[in-house]
Amino acid sequence: KQEVTQIPAALSVPEGENLVLNCSFTDSAIYNLQWFRQDPGKGLTSLLLIQSSQREQTSGRLNASLDKSSGRSTLYIAASQPGDSATYLCAAHEGGSEKLVFGKGTKLTVNP
Amino acid sequence: DTGVSQNPRHKITKRGQNVTFRCDPISEHNRLYWYRQTLGQGPEFLTYFQNEAQLEKSRLLSDRFSAERPKGSFSTLEIQRTEQGDSAMYLCASSPAPLYGYTFGSGTRLTVV
Numbered sequence: 001k002q003e004v005t006q007i008p009a010a011l012s013v014p015e016g017e018n019l020v021l022n023c024s025f026t027d028s029a030i031y032n033l034q035w036f037r038q039d040p041g042k043g044l045t046s047l048l049l050i051q052s053s054q055r056e057q058t059s060g061r062l063n064a065s066l067d068k069s070s071g072r073s074t075l076y077i078a079a080s081q082p083g084d085s086a087t088y089l090c091a092a093h094e095g096g097s098e099k100l101v102f103g104k105g106t107k108l109t110v111n112p
Numbered sequence: 113d114t115g116v117s118q119n120p121r122h123k124i125t126k127r128g129q130n131v132t133f134r135c136d137p138i139s140e141h142n143r144l145y146w147y148r149q150t151l152g153q154g155p156e157f158l159t160y161f162q163n164e165a166q167l168e169k170s171r172l173l174s175d176r177f178s179a180e181r182p183k184g185s186f187s188t189l190e191i192q193r194t195e196q197g198d199s200a201m202y203l204c205a206s207s208p209a210p211l212y213g214y215t216f217g218s219g220t221r222l223t224v225v
Binding site for chain 1: 168203214
């Protein structure tokens with residue numbers, strides 16, 4: 001059974017700081033790992049998708065890495081902005097299934 | 113491509129009533145997924161379809177819940193005899209295949225009073 005854990009649960013940083021969000025998963029038989037952003041009361045917006053054969057993906061100020069052997073992924077946000085304030089969720093498939101398992105998320109607050 | 117569309121955005125219902133939600137996936141996606149999210153938690157898998165076939169259901173999907181995707185296009189999720197514990201955000205996602213990741217809709221917020 002896949003279990004996804006995200007640390008920290010909440011993070012508050014001043015504007016301009018670089019930060020790292022952590023995600024760990026127990027079952028390495030994944031198709032890919034996906035990072036999402038969720039604003040309060042809204043749906044999920046996909047940020048980055050890392051295929052199981054890849055080590056990292058980049059989009060603008062975001063960089064996500066994947067280490068299947070250790071069951072870890074990190075999301076790096078450079079030069080954070082108040083508009084980055086949201087909950088960030090990572091998700092991985094349960095082995096042999098199309099079921100996507102989510103962590104509880106990291107709530108990020110970027111203070112002006 | 114207008115993304116994944118969910119209706120209604122919000123639903124308030126009295127305990128014991130039936131409710132139905134609709135999801136319109138991205139047109140070329142043959143896979144459609146339903147998730148439920150309660151406050152402070154990550155989304156939890158409910159069920160998924162490949163075309164019109166319902167291929168997997170979670171234990172969370174009690175007999176009061178039913179989902180359909182009759183023509184392999186839009187899907188409906190019905191909850192019968194709603195309970196206060198059903199209050200949550202119901203999210204729909206679609207995908208052409210797991211390898212390509214999921215696209216989520218904006219969700220339907222259900223409040224049972």
